[in-house]
Amino acid sequence: MKLHRTGAIAGIALASLLAISACGSDNTDDTASSSGSSSSANPNCAEGQIAASGSSAQGTAMNAWTTAYAKECGAQINYSPTGSGAGVKDFTAGKVAFAGSDSSLKDDEQPAADARCKTGKAINIPGIATAVAIVFNVNGVDKLALDPATISKIFQGQITTWNDPAIAKTNSGAKLPATAISVVFRSKDSGTTDNFTKFLDAQTPETWKLGTGKGWKGKTGTGAPDSAGVVSALTGKDGSIAYVDAPDAKKNNLKSAGIDTGNGAVEISDDTVGKAIAAATQDFQGNNLKLKLNYGLKDAGAYPAVLVTYEITCEKGLSADQVKLTKGFLSYILSDAGQTAAADAGYSKLPSEVLTKAQAAAAAIA
Structure with a gap:
Protein backbone atom coordinates (compact mmCIF):
# COMPACT_ATOMS: atom_id res chain seq x y z
CA MET A 1 0.00 0.00 0.00
CA LYS A 2 1.39 3.44 -0.99
CA LEU A 3 1.31 6.40 1.38
CA HIS A 4 0.31 9.83 0.17
CA ARG A 5 3.46 12.02 0.08
CA THR A 6 2.07 14.79 2.30
CA GLY A 7 0.88 12.21 4.84
CA ALA A 8 4.32 10.63 4.93
CA ILE A 9 5.99 14.02 5.51
CA ALA A 10 3.55 14.79 8.30
CA GLY A 11 4.25 11.41 9.86
CA ILE A 12 8.00 12.05 9.81
CA ALA A 13 7.53 15.44 11.41
CA LEU A 14 5.31 13.96 14.14
CA ALA A 15 7.83 11.18 14.85
CA SER A 16 10.62 13.76 15.14
CA LEU A 17 8.55 15.84 17.55
CA LEU A 18 7.81 12.79 19.72
CA ALA A 19 11.49 11.83 19.77
CA ILE A 20 12.49 15.32 20.89
CA SER A 21 9.81 15.26 23.58
CA ALA A 22 11.04 11.90 24.84
CA CYS A 23 14.62 13.11 25.07
CA GLY A 24 13.53 16.15 27.04
CA SER A 25 11.46 14.23 29.59
CA ASP A 26 14.27 12.65 31.62
CA ASN A 27 13.50 14.76 34.69
CA THR A 28 9.79 13.98 34.83
CA ASP A 29 8.17 11.46 37.18
CA ASP A 30 7.30 9.13 34.29
CA THR A 31 8.95 5.83 35.35
CA ALA A 32 9.15 4.70 31.74
CA SER A 33 11.35 7.58 30.63
CA SER A 34 14.50 7.14 32.69
CA SER A 35 16.58 6.01 29.75
CA GLY A 36 15.23 7.96 26.81
CA SER A 37 13.23 6.53 23.93
CA SER A 38 14.25 2.87 24.41
CA SER A 39 12.92 2.73 27.97
CA SER A 40 9.71 4.59 27.09
CA ALA A 41 8.42 1.37 25.56
CA ASN A 42 8.86 -0.49 28.84
CA PRO A 43 6.14 0.27 31.42
CA ASN A 44 8.26 -1.34 34.16
CA CYS A 45 11.14 1.13 33.91
CA ALA A 46 12.09 3.20 36.94
CA GLU A 47 15.07 5.37 37.87
CA GLY A 48 17.75 5.13 40.53
CA GLN A 49 19.54 2.23 42.16
CA ILE A 50 18.80 -0.37 44.81
CA ALA A 51 20.72 -3.13 46.55
CA ALA A 52 19.58 -6.74 46.81
CA SER A 53 21.19 -10.01 47.86
CA GLY A 54 20.54 -13.69 48.34
CA SER A 55 20.12 -16.82 46.26
CA SER A 56 23.15 -17.79 44.22
CA ALA A 57 20.92 -20.30 42.42
CA GLN A 58 19.26 -17.37 40.66
CA GLY A 59 22.56 -15.52 40.26
CA THR A 60 22.82 -16.30 36.55
CA ALA A 61 19.25 -15.14 36.00
CA MET A 62 19.95 -11.98 37.99
CA ASN A 63 22.95 -11.22 35.79
CA ALA A 64 20.73 -11.44 32.74
CA TRP A 65 17.89 -9.46 34.35
CA THR A 66 19.98 -6.63 35.81
CA THR A 67 21.97 -6.20 32.60
CA ALA A 68 18.86 -6.05 30.44
CA TYR A 69 17.04 -3.75 32.86
CA ALA A 70 19.98 -1.35 33.09
CA LYS A 71 20.23 -1.20 29.30
CA GLU A 72 16.51 -0.67 28.88
CA CYS A 73 15.80 1.64 31.79
CA GLY A 74 19.10 3.14 32.92
CA ALA A 75 18.56 2.00 36.52
CA GLN A 76 21.04 0.02 38.59
CA ILE A 77 20.20 -3.09 40.62
CA ASN A 78 23.19 -4.24 42.67
CA TYR A 79 22.54 -7.91 43.44
CA SER A 80 24.99 -9.90 45.57
CA PRO A 81 24.59 -13.71 45.25
CA THR A 82 25.62 -14.36 48.86
CA GLY A 83 23.18 -17.24 49.45
CA SER A 84 19.54 -17.39 50.49
CA GLY A 85 20.21 -17.32 54.23
CA ALA A 86 22.41 -14.24 53.98
CA GLY A 87 19.89 -12.54 51.72
CA VAL A 88 17.04 -13.00 54.18
CA LYS A 89 19.24 -11.67 56.99
CA ASP A 90 20.20 -8.65 54.89
CA PHE A 91 16.55 -7.97 54.14
CA THR A 92 15.34 -8.21 57.73
CA ALA A 93 18.22 -5.92 58.75
CA GLY A 94 17.06 -3.33 56.21
CA LYS A 95 20.26 -3.53 54.15
CA VAL A 96 18.55 -4.44 50.87
CA ALA A 97 15.30 -3.64 49.08
CA PHE A 98 14.60 -7.30 48.39
CA ALA A 99 16.14 -10.69 49.01
CA GLY A 100 16.37 -13.62 46.64
CA SER A 101 15.75 -16.99 48.25
CA ASP A 102 15.43 -20.57 47.05
CA SER A 103 12.72 -21.14 49.63
CA SER A 104 9.97 -18.94 51.00
CA LEU A 105 10.16 -17.32 54.44
CA LYS A 106 9.66 -19.82 57.22
CA ASP A 107 7.13 -19.13 59.96
CA ASP A 108 9.86 -18.18 62.43
CA GLU A 109 11.43 -15.79 59.90
CA GLN A 110 8.21 -13.96 59.05
CA PRO A 111 7.91 -11.72 62.18
CA ALA A 112 11.38 -10.17 61.72
CA ALA A 113 10.73 -9.66 58.02
CA ASP A 114 7.37 -8.02 58.77
CA ALA A 115 9.00 -5.74 61.34
CA ARG A 116 11.47 -4.55 58.71
CA CYS A 117 8.54 -3.46 56.53
CA LYS A 118 7.10 -1.26 59.31
CA THR A 119 3.83 -0.26 57.57
CA GLY A 120 3.12 -3.55 55.83
CA LYS A 121 3.98 -7.23 55.56
CA ALA A 122 6.87 -9.05 53.94
CA ILE A 123 5.74 -11.10 50.96
CA ASN A 124 7.18 -13.99 48.96
CA ILE A 125 6.91 -13.58 45.18
CA PRO A 126 7.99 -16.53 42.99
CA GLY A 127 10.66 -15.46 40.49
CA ILE A 128 11.78 -18.43 38.41
CA ALA A 129 11.96 -22.23 38.56
CA THR A 130 14.93 -24.54 38.20
CA ILE A 277 6.42 -27.62 39.43
CA ALA A 278 2.89 -28.28 38.14
CA ALA A 279 2.46 -30.88 40.89
CA ALA A 280 3.09 -28.27 43.63
CA THR A 281 0.33 -27.11 45.98
CA GLN A 282 -0.36 -23.39 45.90
CA ASP A 283 -0.34 -21.69 49.30
CA PHE A 284 -1.41 -18.20 48.24
CA GLN A 285 -2.56 -15.70 50.85
CA GLY A 286 -3.26 -12.40 49.18
CA ASN A 287 0.04 -11.30 47.60
CA ASN A 288 2.11 -13.66 49.76
CA LEU A 289 2.69 -16.55 47.38
CA LYS A 290 4.21 -19.85 48.48
CA LEU A 291 4.43 -23.12 46.59
CA LYS A 292 4.56 -26.40 48.47
CA LEU A 293 6.65 -28.57 46.19
CA ASN A 294 6.04 -32.32 46.13
CA TYR A 295 9.61 -33.47 46.73
CA GLY A 296 8.41 -37.06 47.03
CA LEU A 297 7.00 -37.06 43.50
CA LYS A 298 7.60 -40.32 41.65
CA ASP A 299 5.62 -39.68 38.46
CA ALA A 300 7.17 -40.92 35.24
CA GLY A 301 8.92 -38.14 33.34
CA ALA A 302 9.07 -35.75 36.32
CA TYR A 303 12.36 -34.53 37.82
CA PRO A 304 11.52 -34.18 41.53
CA ALA A 305 14.59 -32.28 42.81
CA VAL A 306 13.39 -28.79 41.92
CA LEU A 307 13.23 -25.37 43.45
CA VAL A 308 11.41 -22.10 42.94
CA THR A 309 13.27 -18.89 43.72
CA TYR A 310 11.42 -16.17 45.60
CA GLU A 311 11.88 -12.43 45.70
CA ILE A 312 11.16 -11.38 49.28
CA THR A 313 10.21 -7.76 49.81
CA CYS A 314 7.68 -5.48 51.49
CA GLU A 315 4.18 -5.27 50.10
CA LYS A 316 4.15 -1.89 51.82
CA GLY A 317 6.84 -0.19 53.84
CA LEU A 318 9.86 0.18 51.58
CA SER A 319 11.52 3.58 51.67
CA ALA A 320 10.35 6.07 49.07
CA ASP A 321 13.58 5.73 47.09
CA GLN A 322 13.23 1.95 46.93
CA VAL A 323 9.58 1.28 46.26
CA LYS A 324 9.23 2.42 42.64
CA LEU A 325 12.39 0.70 41.38
CA THR A 326 11.73 -2.51 43.34
CA LYS A 327 8.23 -2.66 41.94
CA GLY A 328 9.43 -1.93 38.40
CA PHE A 329 12.29 -4.41 38.44
CA LEU A 330 10.30 -7.28 39.93
CA SER A 331 7.51 -6.58 37.43
CA TYR A 332 10.12 -6.81 34.67
CA ILE A 333 11.53 -10.18 35.74
CA LEU A 334 7.97 -11.55 35.77
CA SER A 335 7.19 -10.19 32.31
CA ASP A 336 7.49 -12.36 29.22
CA ALA A 337 10.81 -10.69 28.42
CA GLY A 338 12.19 -11.37 31.90
CA GLN A 339 11.05 -14.99 32.01
CA THR A 340 12.44 -15.59 28.53
CA ALA A 341 15.82 -14.09 29.48
CA ALA A 342 16.03 -16.48 32.44
CA ALA A 343 14.95 -19.45 30.33
CA ASP A 344 17.69 -18.64 27.84
CA ALA A 345 20.15 -18.91 30.75
CA GLY A 346 18.99 -22.42 31.64
CA TYR A 347 16.04 -21.84 34.00
CA SER A 348 12.40 -22.86 33.57
CA LYS A 349 9.59 -20.32 33.28
CA LEU A 350 6.95 -20.21 35.99
CA PRO A 351 3.67 -21.94 35.09
CA SER A 352 1.14 -19.44 33.75
CA GLU A 353 -1.25 -19.72 36.71
CA VAL A 354 1.61 -18.95 39.13
CA LEU A 355 3.08 -16.24 36.93
CA THR A 356 -0.21 -14.31 36.75
CA LYS A 357 -0.46 -14.20 40.56
CA ALA A 358 3.20 -13.21 40.90
CA GLN A 359 2.75 -10.35 38.41
CA ALA A 360 -0.20 -9.04 40.44
CA ALA A 361 1.81 -9.26 43.68
CA ALA A 362 4.68 -7.25 42.19
CA ALA A 363 2.26 -4.66 40.86
CA ALA A 364 0.78 -4.27 44.38
CA ILE A 365 4.06 -3.11 45.95
CA ALA A 366 3.49 0.38 47.33
Missing part, protein backbone atom coordinates in the same frame (compact mmCIF):
# COMPACT_ATOMS: atom_id res chain seq x y z
CA ALA A 131 16.23 -27.96 39.13
CA VAL A 132 18.78 -29.06 41.69
CA ALA A 133 21.38 -30.90 39.63
CA ILE A 134 23.36 -33.77 41.15
CA VAL A 135 26.68 -33.17 39.42
CA PHE A 136 29.68 -35.46 39.28
CA ASN A 137 33.28 -35.54 38.14
CA VAL A 138 34.46 -39.12 37.62
CA ASN A 139 37.11 -39.90 35.04
CA GLY A 140 35.75 -42.22 32.36
CA VAL A 141 32.10 -41.77 33.38
CA ASP A 142 30.00 -39.49 31.19
CA LYS A 143 26.50 -40.67 32.03
CA LEU A 144 25.09 -41.64 35.40
CA ALA A 145 21.73 -42.65 36.86
CA LEU A 146 21.10 -42.64 40.61
CA ASP A 147 18.06 -43.53 42.68
CA PRO A 148 17.19 -41.35 45.70
CA ALA A 149 18.27 -43.96 48.27
CA THR A 150 21.71 -44.20 46.70
CA ILE A 151 22.05 -40.40 46.57
CA SER A 152 21.07 -40.28 50.24
CA LYS A 153 23.68 -42.85 51.24
CA ILE A 154 26.41 -41.18 49.17
CA PHE A 155 25.90 -37.79 50.81
CA GLN A 156 25.84 -39.39 54.28
CA GLY A 157 29.09 -41.22 53.65
CA GLN A 158 27.53 -44.70 53.60
CA ILE A 159 28.55 -45.39 49.99
CA THR A 160 32.18 -44.49 49.51
CA THR A 161 33.38 -45.79 46.11
CA TRP A 162 32.02 -45.33 42.61
CA ASN A 163 31.91 -49.07 41.85
CA ASP A 164 29.58 -49.77 44.76
CA PRO A 165 26.85 -52.32 43.85
CA ALA A 166 24.08 -49.79 44.58
CA ILE A 167 25.47 -47.46 41.91
CA ALA A 168 26.13 -50.31 39.49
CA LYS A 169 22.51 -51.45 39.84
CA THR A 170 21.15 -48.33 38.09
CA ASN A 171 24.02 -48.13 35.60
CA SER A 172 23.99 -51.50 33.87
CA GLY A 173 26.96 -51.94 31.54
CA ALA A 174 28.79 -48.85 32.75
CA LYS A 175 32.48 -49.11 33.65
CA LEU A 176 32.54 -47.68 37.15
CA PRO A 177 35.96 -47.14 38.74
CA ALA A 178 36.94 -47.98 42.30
CA THR A 179 37.66 -44.26 42.84
CA ALA A 180 36.75 -42.91 46.26
CA ILE A 181 33.70 -40.69 46.35
CA SER A 182 34.37 -37.10 47.43
CA VAL A 183 31.23 -35.26 48.57
CA VAL A 184 31.04 -31.46 48.19
CA PHE A 185 28.34 -29.49 50.00
CA ARG A 186 27.37 -25.87 50.73
CA SER A 187 28.99 -24.76 54.00
CA LYS A 188 26.88 -21.60 54.38
CA ASP A 189 23.11 -21.41 54.64
CA SER A 190 21.68 -22.10 51.22
CA GLY A 191 18.24 -22.43 49.68
CA THR A 192 19.69 -25.03 47.33
CA THR A 193 20.65 -27.12 50.36
CA ASP A 194 17.16 -26.62 51.77
CA ASN A 195 15.51 -27.94 48.61
CA PHE A 196 18.03 -30.76 48.12
CA THR A 197 17.58 -32.07 51.67
CA LYS A 198 13.79 -31.80 51.40
CA PHE A 199 13.99 -33.94 48.26
CA LEU A 200 16.08 -36.60 50.02
CA ASP A 201 13.91 -36.52 53.14
CA ALA A 202 10.69 -36.94 51.15
CA GLN A 203 12.00 -39.61 48.80
CA THR A 204 13.91 -41.72 51.34
CA PRO A 205 12.66 -41.04 54.89
CA GLU A 206 13.94 -44.44 56.04
CA THR A 207 17.47 -43.65 54.78
CA TRP A 208 18.02 -39.90 55.11
CA LYS A 209 18.88 -39.01 58.72
CA LEU A 210 20.23 -35.46 58.42
CA GLY A 211 16.95 -33.58 58.37
CA THR A 212 16.18 -30.55 56.21
CA GLY A 213 17.00 -26.86 56.19
CA LYS A 214 19.32 -24.26 54.71
CA GLY A 215 22.28 -25.42 56.79
CA TRP A 216 24.08 -28.65 55.84
CA LYS A 217 24.16 -31.02 58.82
CA GLY A 218 26.35 -33.77 57.39
CA LYS A 219 29.93 -34.51 58.42
CA THR A 220 31.03 -36.20 55.19
CA GLY A 221 32.96 -34.33 52.52
CA THR A 222 34.19 -30.82 51.83
CA GLY A 223 32.21 -27.60 52.26
CA ALA A 224 32.21 -24.58 49.96
CA PRO A 225 30.50 -21.27 50.78
CA ASP A 226 28.66 -20.68 47.51
CA SER A 227 27.85 -22.18 44.12
CA ALA A 228 31.12 -20.99 42.58
CA GLY A 229 33.06 -22.65 45.38
CA VAL A 230 31.16 -25.90 44.95
CA VAL A 231 31.90 -25.92 41.21
CA SER A 232 35.59 -25.24 41.86
CA ALA A 233 35.87 -28.05 44.42
CA LEU A 234 34.00 -30.49 42.19
CA THR A 235 36.03 -29.83 39.05
CA GLY A 236 39.29 -29.90 40.98
CA LYS A 237 39.02 -33.47 42.26
CA ASP A 238 38.34 -36.74 40.45
CA GLY A 239 35.57 -38.75 42.11
CA SER A 240 33.61 -35.72 43.32
CA ILE A 241 29.85 -35.35 43.59
CA ALA A 242 27.86 -32.24 44.57
CA TYR A 243 24.54 -30.47 44.15
CA VAL A 244 24.09 -27.15 42.34
CA ASP A 245 21.32 -25.37 40.51
CA ALA A 246 20.81 -26.45 36.90
CA PRO A 247 21.98 -23.16 35.29
CA ASP A 248 25.32 -23.42 37.14
CA ALA A 249 25.65 -26.99 35.90
CA LYS A 250 24.92 -25.85 32.35
CA LYS A 251 27.16 -22.77 32.49
CA ASN A 252 30.12 -24.78 33.76
CA ASN A 253 29.55 -27.81 31.48
CA LEU A 254 29.13 -30.13 34.46
CA LYS A 255 27.82 -33.67 34.10
CA SER A 256 24.45 -34.21 35.82
CA ALA A 257 23.04 -37.52 36.99
CA GLY A 258 19.56 -38.62 36.03
CA ILE A 259 17.25 -39.44 38.94
CA ASP A 260 15.45 -42.80 38.93
CA THR A 261 12.45 -42.87 41.26
CA GLY A 262 11.22 -46.18 39.86
CA ASN A 263 10.33 -45.40 36.26
CA GLY A 264 13.78 -45.04 34.75
CA ALA A 265 16.30 -42.22 34.96
CA VAL A 266 14.90 -38.73 34.36
CA GLU A 267 17.19 -36.00 33.08
CA ILE A 268 16.76 -32.26 33.65
CA SER A 269 14.72 -30.49 30.97
CA ASP A 270 12.00 -27.84 30.74
CA ASP A 271 9.42 -30.61 30.44
CA THR A 272 10.61 -32.73 33.37
CA VAL A 273 11.03 -29.71 35.66
CA GLY A 274 7.68 -28.31 34.51
CA LYS A 275 5.91 -31.53 35.50
CA ALA A 276 7.33 -31.30 39.00
